[in-house]
Amino acid sequence: MPLRRPSAFPRQLRKSTCPGRPTGLSYLGYSGYQRSGLATAVPPVTQDATSSKGPTAMVFLNMGGPSVTDEVQDFLSRLFADGDLIPLGRLQTYLGPLIAKRRTPKIQKQYADIGGGSPIRKWSEYQCEEMCKVLDRISPETAPHKPYVAFRYAAPLTEEMYTKLLDDGFGNGKGGRAVAFTQYPQYSCSTTGSSLNELWKWRNRLEGKRANTDVDPSGTIQWSVIDRWPTHPGLVEAFARNIEVQLKTYPEEKRKGVVLLFSAHSLPMSVVNRGDPYPAEVAATVHASQVGPSAWLGAQTSDTVQEYVNRGQKDIVLVPIAFTSDHIETLYELDHEVIQDANSPGVKRAESLNGNPIFIDALADIAQDHLRKGEKCSLQMTLRCQGCRSERCLEQKKFFAGEEASSLVV
Structure with missing residues (x-):
């Protein structure tokens, strides 16, 4: 995805030297390869099915990506129009379309190089459908679980998903439960926050501004949110297994010296300085997933890899730690640019989560726990x-927090 290249900064985040250029982070450390066993497995789930509370709509939120190259310009136009992701100030509506149009040919070529489009829709729909199958089995009291996907910048867009919910019998005086399940494991206002702002906007447009109370006589959809899950044991296990699989492709005597480079998307420093929790939550995932000594903030991913190769450290495993499936960052920026430019057979990438059954079970476990607790969102x-001045963010958080917890949002 343009403008969000996987990158990082030495030891600490630093201000960008180029106005408007987003900065980001990766995490670096030696593998050590000293794990005596596997990462902690997802604990077994139990349920006490006493009554039926279904059906339940499970809505995966993500950025999305163009499925074919003809969708690239529309995708970029929506992306550059989003002030939550790329703050361009008062000229956003003017500059956004201009930047999108100028960058379209270059980005179309990148998508052509990875097969003609992003696989993120395919994987998101598969992951949600498979998770719902597991949920039907382990949480029968909230079944049937119906899968939906809502992308921020590409089809199926949030408004398309919401219209389908209404067509399928949710809302329109009938009520019904829906769970917005972010597929950004680590929370950021520019990703999860932006997706929730969009969902809140279309909820108001299509169902009206009514309170999100437990009992709504007007019959609107009752929403709750799974807003972050950076250290869930199943997520950690899926990442750790993928790292181990890639480490085993190196000769045994070299494995302890392989460098693990955890790559995440970048953020504008204005977002980081505002108090966005994303860097800390990515660090938490890294700390839980690594198979060796502690990692630290590093420089831009491509620069880091090239610098280590130049120094003679040619065994490096790239780990996309903030993504739940393959997309343009993994398939083009890491595979085509970083790895090919390194020109070293020892520079490799750990597999993305995609259809990993451990990951699917983790999603189901997270969802079941959320449904069992009956919470609207995390505390x-x-x-x-602390630096947020957005009234839209304030009202969105109050809505999803529900009547009892909305007073906590200040």
């Missing part, structure tokens, strides 16, 4: 960034 989500 953490009621906290706004």
Whole structure:
């Protein structure tokens, strides 16, 4: 995805030297390859099915990507129009379309190089469908679980998903439960926050501004949110297994010296300085997933890899730690640019989560726990960034927090 290249900064985040250029992070450390066993497995799930509370709509939220090259310009136009992701100030509506149009040919070529489009829709729909199958089995009291996908910048867009919900019998005076399940494991206002702002906007447009109370006589959809899950045991296990599989492709005597480079998308420093929790939550995932000594913030991914190769450290495993499936960052920026430019057979990438059954079970476990608790969102989500001045963010958080917890959002 343009403008969000996987990157990082030495030891600490630093201000960008180029106005408007987003900065980002990766995490670096030696593998050590000293794990005596596997990462902690997802604990077994139990349920006490006493009554039926279904059906339940499970809505995966993600950025999305163009499925074919003809969709690239529309995708970029929506992306550059989003001030939550790329703050361009008062000229956003003017500059966004211009930047999108100028960058379209270059980005179309990148998507052509990875097969003609992003696989993120295919994987998101597969992951959600498979998770719902597991949920039907382990959480019968909230079954049937119906899978939906809502992308921020590409089809199926949030408004398309919401219209389908209404067509399928949710809302329109009938009520019904829906869970917005972010597929960004680590929370950021520019990703999860932006997706929730969009969902809140279309909820108001299509169902009206009514309170999200437990009992709504007007019959609107009752929403709750799974807003972050950076250290869930199943997520950690899926990442750790993929790292181990790639480490085993190196000769045994070299494995302890392989460098693990955890790559995440970048953020504008204005978002980081506002108090966005993303860097800390990515660090938490890295700390839980690594198979060796502690990692630290590093420089831009491509620069880091090339510098280590130049120094003679040619065995490096790239780990996309903030993504739940393959997309343009993994398939083009890491595979085509970083790895090919390194020109070293020891520079490799750990497999993305995609259809990993451990990951699918983790998603189901997270969802079941959320449904069992009956919470609207995490307590953490009621906290706004200390520098946030957005009234839209304030009202969105109050809505999803529900009547009882909305007073915590200040």
